Amino acid sequence: MVVLKGPAAEIVTHALGSCIGVTIYDPTTHVGGMLHFMLPDSKINSEKATDNPAMFADTGIPNLFKQAYELGATKENLIVCAAGGAEVLSDGGHFKIGSRNRTVLRKIFWKNNVLLSADDTGGNNSRTLHLSLADGTVTVRHRGKGEVLWPI
């Protein structure tokens, strides 16, 4: 997880598989951050959640917002995007790691009145997510092609 302030910064995360990348950006303060979480629920390993809260949605997402607020971002200004949450072609319908990540992400946002401005989730692609703090542009790259996710 990275949270920064200043228009010159760029944040990137590579190879989102079933993991999800969440970007937040406040255009008035140029505060932006990115979380790359791997799993939905920290209860499976509380020790790892303490060592690395960014690994789980339920511990990483609150931390991402908290750090952005500490740098001067305000909730009403934040532009929130997400990418990732892919699945392998077939796992017997049993594991659904990406789908569970997507569900928990939405649940946490719904509970906290956060709206997703744009998202590119699901499917079987690996994605690279990029956030520019100059203007908040969010880019997703997969299969060698880049697409602007925000602004829409």
Added chain:
Amino acid sequence: MADLNELISGLESLPTLPSTSSRLISMLGDRDVDMGEVSDIVRIDEALSLTVLRYANSAAYGTPGREFNLRESIVRLGSETLLKIVLQLQVGQVVTRSCKAFDMSREAMWRSAIGGAVAAENLARQHCEEDRDICFVAGLLRDVGKLVLDQKFGESYAELVSQHLTPTTTFVDAERQAFGTDHAEVGGALCRHWQLPERIAQAVQFHHCPAVPGEGHDTLVDVVHAADIISLWSGLGLGQDGLQYELAPHVKTALKLSRRKAEREIAAMWAAVRSVEEALGMSKGQSERSAA
């Protein structure tokens, strides 16, 4: 595609496995490894010596306030750990190249190899303890065929394969339709070219299509297959092939792979890769800040 041996021998600069690696791999599974032989290999190699020093003095193995010299480090780590470190570095160097054929950076190849190796070793602890070290090496080498295809075809490989991809086609099936072979089969052939044990070659060759229980079945292949899927879920070193693969149903049953167990393995894999990167002193580029 023409004969696989022809493909491999026709390449000008084939990925090369250090001669000592073959010798060390043949020592795997031997619980009475000759400490002297492993130590000799470490002492004459500067990069290996430095790595061993880093490991022995790292947070995981070291003692705060005490710095171990090379001799002490070798004793402290013990033959099994030492053997694994040497293989990790030597085999890791072979697989750590950028791979345009699958749109993977050096870092992605490295993370994928180490992640798969760690997951295979963890699963082996629970299902085939005696093959733990072999699983580690097979996990490390499972995608080495991608490098051969990269040298032969470059970035055009994935482009041509993509033409055969549909939402329900696995990447290996599309590779077979486009080229008559796939990266796993090519990797198996390369392992045989290196004269590695046949079980390792088989695990590499069939890591996307493990045989069902019966004749020809080997738990080692199941373990490497599951480790590969866990690595995909983790997003460790994904490339152009994305997650376009399938988990074999019989492996899910045989390895008692529950959702909870899979999530634990994902968490453990990430932590282990991070710890290896720290021990090896690998750092990320500074031009961009990375969120993972």
